[in-house]
Amino acid sequence: MVRFRAPIAADLPALYRACLLTGRAGDDASADHDDPDLLGHLWVGPQATFDPALCDVVDDERGVAGYLVGVGSTSDFEAWCEQRWWPGLRERYPLGVARREADEALVRSIHRPEVTPAAITEVFPAHLHVNLLPRAQGQGIGRMLIERLVDRLRQRGISGLHLGVDADNARAIAFYRHLGFAEVAVEDDGGLILGLRL
């Protein structure tokens, strides 16, 4: 039995953990990083904080089993991150400190975050990340989470939704395509941007 609810600040450690445990193209990324929080600082913390009303934490009898974080306006979100999210992390994670390359690459993204091109945000202003622990996968929860977000975005009159997915994450790509997402762009590293018009 699972329950959905909006995230609060006290959820961040559990959300960061779920992000890490599914962070290598859907699999456990723990072995890839010395710092277990860096993925979460980029891919779940700011999104869960920016507009919790577009996010769901998935609870089951063992605790947090995953989440979906949604952002209604990606360009407003990126501006908010510049003001509110990145400055503290840039002090905490200076560039050029000796650390393994996978961690350093994430630190570079904190200092020089990618800006989503206007060609994407104009058509698909919203974006999402969804990560379920293995025990919560394959039971229809991912579909429910996407449908809940789509309903909320439609209520706000938002015209489109996009997401980025690692080229190696064949399972997630098939899941999104099954739900109606289509390819919008291919990134330099082969990752896909998929979009859904609402």
Ligand SMILES: CC(C)(COP(=O)(O)OP(=O)(O)OC[C@H]1O[C@@H](n2cnc3c(N)ncnc32)[C@H](O)[C@@H]1OP(=O)(O)O)[C@@H](O)C(=O)NCCC(=O)NCCS
């Ligand atoms: C990818 C993920 C979100 C999918 O959620 P899920 O709860 O496992 O998927 P669901 O059970 O809700 O599947 C929904 C539908 O997609 C279909 N589907 C799921 N995976 C599929 C696949 N690999 N190929 C084809 N269809 C697939 C299901 O059959 C189901 O169809 P139906 O609703 O028409 O019967 C989840 O597995 C997950 O969090 N994986 C690890 C983290 C991850 O990779 N996140 C995405 C990062 S971009």
